[in-house]
Amino acid sequence: MKRTLIASSICMMLGLPAHAAGILPAIANEIQQPGHIAGQISDTLGQPVAAATVRLQSSDGKTLGVTQTDGQGAFEFDRIATGTYAVVVGKPGYQTGTDIVTLTPTAGKTSKITLASTRALEVKVAAQKLDRARNGIAVDTGSSNYHIGANDIAELPQGAGTPLNQVLLQAPGVAQDSYGQLHIRGDHGNVQYRINNIIIPESITGFGQSLDTRFADSINLLTGALPAQYGYRTAGVVDIHTKNGALANGGRIGVTVGSNNTQELSGEASGHKGNFTYYLNAAVLKNDLGIENPTSASSAIHDTTHQNKEFGYFSYLLNDSTRVSLILGNSDSKFQIPNVPDQTPGYTLTGVSSYPSQNLDERQHETTRYGILALQGTLGDKFDYQLAAFSRYSKVLFEPDATGDLMYTGVASRVLRTSQANGLQADGSYHLNPQHTLRSGVFFSQEHLDNNNAVLAFPADSSGNQTSSTPVGFTDINSKIANLYGVYAQDEWKLSDKLTVNYGMRFDQVDAYVTGNQWSPRIGAVYQATPQTTLHAGYARYFTPPPNELISGQTLALSQGTTAAPPGTLNDQVKPESADYYDMGISHKLTPNLTLGLDGYYKQVSNLLDEGQFGSALLYTPFNYSEGKIYGAELTANYRKDNLSAYLSLARSAALGKGIVSSQYNFDAAELAYIANNWVNLDHDQFITVSAGTAYRWLGTTYSANAMYGSGLRSGFANTAHLPGYVQVNIAAAHIYNVTQLGKVQARVSILNLFDKSYEIRDGSGIGVGAPQYGPRRAVYVSLDKFF
Template sequence: MKRHTLISRAAWLLFAQTVSLQALAAAPGAPLTGTVTDTQGHALENATVSLQDANGHTLAQTHTGHDGTFAVPGVQPGTYAVTVDAKGFGASTSIATVDTGAPPSLKVALEPGSTMDVNVQAQRLNTARNGLQPDIGASVYHFSQADIQNLPQGASTPVNQVLLQAPGVANDSYGQVHVRGDHADLQYRINGIVIPEPISGFGQSLDTRIIDQVNLITGALPAQYGYRTAGIVDITTKSGDTGNGGSIDVYGGSHQTLQTSADVYGSQGPLSYFFTGSLGVNNLGIEAPTSDPNPLHDHTRQGNAFGYVSYLINPLTRISVMAGTAANQFELPNTPGLQPQYTFNGQTSFNSANLNETQSELNNFAVLALQGTNGGALDYQVALFTRYTRTQFNPDEIGDLMFNGVASNDFRSNQAEGIQTDTTFRLNDAHTLRAGFMAQQEHAVFNDSVAVFPADANGNQTSDIPMTINDSGSKTGYLYSAYLQDEWKLTPKLTLNYGLRYDGMNEYVSASQLSPRVGLVYQPTNATTLHAGYARYFTPPDFQLVSAGTITRFNGTTNQSEVTADSPVQPERDHYFDIGITQRLTPSLTVGLDAYYKIASNLLDLGQFGTALIYTPFNYQYGHVYGVELTGNYKQGNVSAYLNFAFSRAQGKNVTSAQFNFDAAELAYISDNWVFLDHDQRVTMSMGGAYDFGQNTFTADAMVGSGLRSGFANTDKLPWYGQLNLAVIHHFNEPVIGKFDARVVLINAFNSVYELRDGSGIGVQAPQYGPQRAIYAGVTKLF
């Protein structure tokens, strides 16, 4: 389908549907009438008019007369698709809702052409899908494809760094982000469907290039959101609904970085598609453990692929398939000059610069979804999903034994599959009902081969000959949930969204909870929006990270735990309160203020307690998190800018599970004192902007943080830090070559040297420094 034909036809049909094709009303058995013309208003004779139900079945068919009029007799109350087709013109489909009133005449204008137009139908279904997930009472931050392109690195910006441009998102090492004082706890949705989280690792599991729009939803969430509730990363993917095209991108520079990517999209009849893939290598795969800008042994190879295909079964129903994969290989960077702590087979020296630890990660997912609407009261989506993820850590056996007294070859995998349904029913003008359920099964496997030295009761090495202890197991677990809620328009300016959600789990522990949710939105003027909400949350621990290994297996070795208690990890239960206001000060400037407070029981946190980057969940008996966020956005002509400020405080008390990961002194202190969570950052700021000047775009973004926690029981914190990134983009349109963009990027323009982690604190084993100054360049060719 030609792009200009598709877009122009879509624009006309959207206009016609909005202005001319209003909801119809007809008495039972009365004729449905209308007129068919071309875009100049000339009557079209012998055009075929078909009436279809929500299942795509043709109920009646007629033809227009010489004056372009038609009548379909005996139409019963209901919602129908009216398809009009004429030789030499593109087909048009509109939605007619028939009840017992007097019917106005349907007016249809056909665009010249002969290709079936699917854009309007796809857009109608996209709107219906978005309506399944309201954000009444929550805080929502939007990033469009254009916003992402205006970041210094554009589509080469990792997803975690895109999210850092939202308020209340704190940066951490290994690509982690923390929203509103929670450790990760993010739920990723693609086109409204939950994608189960992978095993934690160094690489990103999703590529920014798939994104058409991404929303970060936080606060007091409506009832359809559960399990992971610190933030909902809601991604709408690119598709082929808007025409045919594609791009090729090459990006590289410092640290021997080279990344290539390509995508293609389009549609043919009722079928549309989007495919993308990327491959990349560089020598800064993981944050450096020292202030050296070129860390030793830090090479990475990363690849991503994603595909989305949808097929319109009829104007009101479509089926779609999407699948993605991320395969990443990492070297763990080395710190030179370390002194061995143990003797291996008579060997007492080892150059720490020559350690060879590696980690490989794989994440695959696939979704099959059926989505539809009757064009009036009912929207629905039913999806089957599956995800497989695995992580393999390979130690340097001799080196790890000599420096750590343990060399653990760690394997983790998790297979998840499930079903998710969401429905929306518009009861009347005042009430919109939403309901749905989800069920998920997971099977987790862990297999660790651990080399250790024999040791006495005080942990002192008693032999320099290591022994190997195998620690493995598997477990199947289940999650299930259901929700029901009502969006009630109390007045034209006041909306109440209230509902109930039930969550249950049967994993290492069995638990459930019935959770009320309520949100209120008040718009006293078009420029002012106030919202407030309360949510009860139920958050299971990451099933794939909880292992059932036996701690006592390592008694009498250099891997023996000082504390042997290992109580099971429990789900977190919260009371969450949120209130905020958004004010449009001028047509160009909007500001917002939001405050939140969370009271937690069995507060969940994650810690890295071993040499592998595999996090272990644990509970604090008590927890509270609170904060405030201030946002500002400006857009006027060729200038856009944003500024976010967030204050947060996150604390816990008394570790009640997985206690063996702590030493006795720290555990005792936490039992009697409130401590800061290791991802607590008191102040977080992000800002940026873009300026278009002729064929050039100048862009910048920056982040500032007061530092994450460190020291004994997180009683200390790291210094303030900041990073500024700059870029210039030139938009070319040359003969023969056509359109393409070239950009030059300067990362950390002021070469600020700062630590994200210093290797101390709860569950943090190694220092990690932020990136130092680097220069990259890229070229993107559009087709």
């Protein structure tokens, strides 16, 4: 073809070999002889479209010439008069493409046309149909559902770069704690994470820091009296619906730099080809504030972290009603444990006279990997199903500073915990008739737990006083296999256009350090009183097995007679929690743009589960109160009109326990005696929690701000006091630019803790509280994202 000859001629003029013509298509495409039209036809993936029919039409619609694209998607027309023409391209399986070209007396024209596959549109429609079917398997009748959409995430000061736990803090009744922990409605942890409605078993570290917000298309936080399909972790169910490549081919690469020597590189890619779609996400982060600072200083000592996270979603349509998908995820994080300077050693070590506390070198390495293989589909118009096999591996390694830990705490423990969990989950729904939708499902998981503690400590007398400056060592190794089973059935009954009732039953059993089971009835109702007003109410019986991955299986006898010995020796096994939960709420659309909500709840508990940090490692140990009660109320407001959005969440809660009945060795005698005879606030109980935010788009720039208020977590002997209240305000501005030769680029500037308020999250006192932690001081971050 002539354009190839032109490219060859250019190579000869530049002194390049003839085969270099293949690398000059852009130059050849731009240089056309007068009266000549040449072009390139490709699909949305950038691949050439061969054997496409190309028609050249005049301004009055007459066809002047017809040709076909070659194997490289190229075509050409020659000897065309000056004027304006339409190049129309068609091929079976693709939408028609058109380009308008104008020839001048001195130059021809190059035409580049992209054809969209009609098959891709069919795949998109089928994928959306299956997404609706999958969502139809889940039900939330009678419970409280807080939806965080893609726009809500983008409007946060850090956008999609906001850590997942910080995203969830915008929801009502969610209080922050140290190490990225969350407390929903007065529970310690007890949060279940799902991806596309499939349970992800808990990791040892808790998934709050292992999942990246960037791969979420939307996040639902479900609380209250949950339907029968939700079990095990029930304070809150966080269901993340992932992004996928069914809608677009493209990607993003971004960089964030800022305070605390923060450096983060992240990227995404998504696409589809035929029946196959994919989405990939990865991020690498380094900063000098990996864990909350134990002092009020603006920067921490020995607090560097290196973290990387990867996520992949792959989906293939077997047919219009069946889809198989694969989800893979990995998180690998290394932390330095921050130091408090100028501390006084409490013990003496042979051969060491001085060891400043700011020089300690404790470290922790956390790894979590997970995978899900799911088959999801519909059978006719009545039955929807999802079958999933999942696997999760988790490891935590705490490496002490042997010298420093011995001198300051009297014990240096190298702690290694690993957990491998595998399981199956099956859910289905059957649309019996317009009034009844039946749902049922089963769940099984098996977890293999290994704990390895290598301990150095000093010999001690019966009162715990050091008797020698030469340490002794011992190793505590144990393993356990934990099995968890569950089955449920429920009916969603539409009694009228206004009233829907969902009732059901589930059965759960745990076989691990202890064995327990329970039948759990559930009932919830939603009443649409008016088009603007909706009421809901529900009751749920809950069965919560202890977090087996956190139970150390410690052999207490090994530590007796050393400074590693805990305060007590009684160690009853941690028991499953059983609770009766009541929830009632109302939502009212005050105006087309403003919605208000009010919700109240009460939870009566037997063997209430709580957790505490009782050692240097950033690991928690579960224990039970013999009884507990948790109650509260939440007020929400959401406003959205044109370019303005705003929200407010106000929560009041109380969480109380009485009588510690497991893992008692962690508590001293005075505290045990007091708790045995008095109701005490749980250490994570916060009386008032508030979150608010707003975003406004003006002249292409999105300005956003949010704020959090907490009245303070508990502190002091038996949690009889609480820390002072605090406020943190964050602001940001983001703008998308179309840069020549770069394309679409988004720039964002975020300022966290705008007023540089210093506040304590923990002060090191309280039941099961290991060390003080302060909230982050003012930080400024700049992000740049290039979209493809």
